[in-house]
Amino acid sequence: MALLSRKRVILAKTETTYGTDPTPTGAANAILVRNLDVTPLDAEIVSRDLVRPYFGNYDQIIAAQKVQVSFEVELQGAGAAGTAPAYGPLLIACGMAETVVASTRVDYKPVSSSFSSVTIYFQPQDNTAASSPLHKVTGCRGNVEVTMNAKALPVLKFTFTGIYNTVADAANLTATYTAFKTPIAVNKANTPVFTFFGFSGVMSEFGMNLNNDVVYRNLVNSESVILTDRKAGGTVVFEAPTVTAKDFWATALGTTLGSMQITHGTVAGSIVDISATSTVDLVNPSYTEMDSIVMLSCPYVLTPTTAGNDEFTISVK
Numbered sequence: 001m002a003l004l005s006r007k008r009v010i011l012a013k014t015e016t017t018y019g020t021d022p023t024p025t026g027a028a029n030a031i032l033v034r035n036l037d038v039t040p041l042d043a044e045i046v047s048r049d050l051v052r053p054y055f056g057n058y059d060q061i062i063a064a065q066k067v068q069v070s071f072e073v074e075l076q077g078a079g080a081a082g083t084a085p086a087y088g089p090l091l092i093a094c095g096m097a098e099t100v101v102a103s104t105r106v107d108y109k110p111v112s113s114s115f116s117s118v119t120i121y122f123q124p125q126d127n128t129a130a131s132s133p134l135h136k137v138t139g140c141r142g143n144v145e146v147t148m149n150a151k152a153l154p155v156l157k158f159t160f161t162g163i164y165n166t167v168a169d170a171a172n173l174t175a176t177y178t179a180f181k182t183p184i185a186v187n188k189a190n191t192p193v194f195t196f197f198g199f200s201g202v203m204s205e206f207g208m209n210l211n212n213d214v215v216y217r218n219l220v221n222s223e224s225v226i227l228t229d230r231k232a233g234g235t236v237v238f239e240a241p242t243v244t245a246k247d248f249w250a251t252a253l254g255t256t257l258g259s260m261q262i263t264h265g266t267v268a269g270s271i272v273d274i275s276a277t278s279t280v281d282l283v284n285p286s287y288t289e290m291d292s293i294v295m296l297s298c299p300y301v302l303t304p305t306t307a308g309n310d311e312f313t314i315s316v317k
Contacts, residue, residue, distance in 0.1 A: 002126060002127060002128075003124040003125065003132060003133075007124070007126075007127065008122070008123065008124045008125065009026065009030065009122070009125065009172075009173045010030070010031045010036065010071065010120065010121070011025070011026060011029045011030055011031065011120065011121040011173065011175070012024060012029055012089055012090060012093075012118045012119070012121075013028075013029040013089065013118060013119055014089045014092065014116055014117070014118055015116070015117045015138070015139070018117050018139055018224065019117070019138050019139040019224065020138065021119045021136060021138055021165075023119075024119060024120075024121055026175045026176060027174075027176045028176075029089075030173075030175035030176055030177055031073065031087065032073065032074070032086075032177045033072060034071065034072045034155075035070075035071060035072045036071040037069075037070045038067070038068070038070075038135070039068040039069075040067055040135050040164075041065055041067070041164060042065065042066050042067060042068050043062045043063075043064070043065040044062070044063045044065070044218075045060045045062060045063065046060070046062075047059075047061075048060075048061065063218070064218035064223075065164040066162065066163065066164060066216045066218075066225070067135070067137045067162045067163070067164050068159070068160070068161055069120055069122065069137060069140070070157070070158060070159040070160070071157075071158055072155045072157050073155065073158065074153055074154070074155055074156075074180070075146065075148070075153075075154035075155055075156050075183065075264070076154075076180070076181050076182070076270060076272065077265060077269045077270040077271055077316055078106070078179070078181065078269065078316060079179075079181050079269045079270070080269045081103055081104055081105060081268040081271075081317050082101060082102050082103040082104050082105060082106065083269075084098060084100060084106045084316070085106070085179075085316050086179035086180050087156060087180075088108075089116075089118050090118065090144070090156070091108045091144060091156075092108075092118075093116050093117050093118040093140060093141050093142060093160070094141070094144040094158070094210060094212060095111055095112075095115055095141075095210065095212055095230060096108045096109060096110055096314075097109055097110075104317070105273075105315045105316060105317040106315070106316045107313055107314070108314040108315075108316075109309060109310065109312070109313050110210070110230060110309050110310075110312070111309055112230070112309055115141060115227050116141075117139050117140055117141050117225070118140045118160075119136065119138045119140065119162075120137040120140050120160060120162060121134060121135070121136055121137075121173065122134075122137065123135065123170070123173050125172045125173075126172075130171060130172060131170055131171050131172060132169060132170070132172055133169055134167065134168060134169065134173075135165075135167055136165040137160075137164070137165065138162060138163045138165060139162055139163040139223075139224055139225050140160040140161065140162035140163075140225065141160065141161065141162075141212075141214060141225045141226070142158055142159050142161060142212070143158070143159050143210055143212040144156050144157065144158050144209075144210055145157040145207065145208070145209040145210070145234075146206075146208045146209075146234075146274065146314075147206070147207050148186050148191070148205075148206040148207075148264060148274075149186060149205045149206070150187060150191075151186065152185060152186060153183045153184075153185055153186070154183065154186055154272070159214075161214050161225045163223055163224075181270065184264075184270065189266075190264060191203075191262065191263065191264045191265075192263055192266060193261055193262060193263035193273075194206070194238070194261070194262045194263075195259070195260060195261050196236055196238070196260045196280075197246070197248070197251055197258035197259065197280065197282065199241065199245070199246040201236075201238030201241070201296075202239040203236060203237065204237050204239075204295060205235070205236065205237035206236050206237075206262050206274075207234040207235050207236070208232065208233070208234035208274065208312065209232065209234050210232050211230065212227050212230050213228040213229040213231075214227060214228075215227075215228050231301070232301070232302040232311050232312065233300055233301035233302055234299070234300060235297060235299045235300070236260070236297075236298050236300070237288065237290075237295050237296070237297045237298070238295065238296060238298075239294070239295055240287060240294045241296070248282065248296060248298065249285070251282050252283065257278050257279055257281055258280045258281075259277045259278055259279075259280060260275070260276050260280050260300075261274070261275040261276075262274050262275075265317075268317060269317075271316070271317040272314070272316055273313075273314075273315040273317060274314050274315075275312065275313050275315070276302055276311060276312040277310075278305065279302050279303050279310065279311045279312070280300050280301075280302060280303075281300060281301045281302075281303050282298055282300050283300060283301060284299060285297065285299075
C-alpha cells in the first residue's frame with residue numbers, strides 16, 4: 001500500500017457546537033486547495049529530567065497535542081452574485097462574519113467575539129486500497145492572508161490550528177469541487193480597480209494579512225483553540241509616482257488615515273472586492289525595482305474606527 005501525495009482530500013465544515021464534529025462530506029464540504037501542508041501530530045512534550053548516576057535520555061511525556069493545517073485556496077466568486085463561496089466557512093473560522101445580501105453580494109467583515117470554528121478532515125489516499133488513514137481535526141480556528149499579484153492567480157493563504165483526534169482507517173473520501181469556480185489571473189483586463197489613499201497606481205503586488213493571534217490551550221476541563229487578537233495589515237507595491245502626483249512621504253508622516261480598494265473580476269458571480277474605508281495607516285514606504293522601473297512598496301496597518309470591527313470588507317459579488 002502506498003499513500004499518494006497527489007491523492008489527498010481536505011474537507012471543512014462549520015461546527016454548530018465548538019469542538020464537536022459536524023461530519024463533513026465529500027459531496028458538500030470538499031475544499032479545493034494547493035500547497036497543502038499538514039502537521040498531523042504537533043505534541044507538547046514534558047521531559048522527566050530525573051537525577052540519575054548515569055547518562056542517557058529521559059522519558060518524554062506528552063502533555064498536549066494539536067494539529068496544524070495550512071493551504072491555499074484560489075480566490076474567486078461563487079458563480080452567482082449573492083451566493084456564498086465554498087471557502088466561506090474558512091473565512092468565518094478566521095474571525096470573520098458572513099452577511100449575505102440576496103442576489104447582490106456576500107460580505108465578510110472582522111469580528112472580535114462569538115468566533116466560529118470548523119472541523120477539517122484530511123485523508124492521504126492509497127492508490128489500490130479502498131480505505132486510508134482519516135485525520136479528523138476539530139475546533140479549528142486560524143488566520144488568512146490575501147495575495148493578489150499581477151500575472152498570477154489571487155489566493156487565500158489559510159493556516160489552521162485544531163484539536164487532535166484518534167486516527168483510523170476509513171473509506172476513501174470522494175470529493176466534489178463543482179462549487180469552486182475557475183479563477184482568473186490578476187491583470188489589467190481582469191482587475192479594473194486599485195486605489196490606495198485615492199491614488200490609482202500601476203500595481204504589481206497586493207497583500208493583506210489578518211495577523212490573528214491563534215492560541216491552542218489544553219487545561220483541566222478545557223481544550224480549545226482561541227483567537228486572542230488581530231493586527232490586520234499588509235503591503236502594496238505599485239509604480240512610484242512623482243510627489244506632485246501623490247506625496248506618499250507626507251502621507252506616511254501625517255496622522256490622517258486613508259482608504260484602499262481592489263476589485264478583481266468584471267462579471268457578476270466572479271467579482272471579489274476588498275476595501276478599507278478611512279482605516280489605512282501608511283508605514284515607511286520604500287523604493288524597490290521591477291523591470292527596471294522604480295516601484296513604491298507601501299506597508300500598511302488597518303486600524304478600526306471607534307465603532308470597531310470595520311478595518312476592511314471582503315465582498316464576493
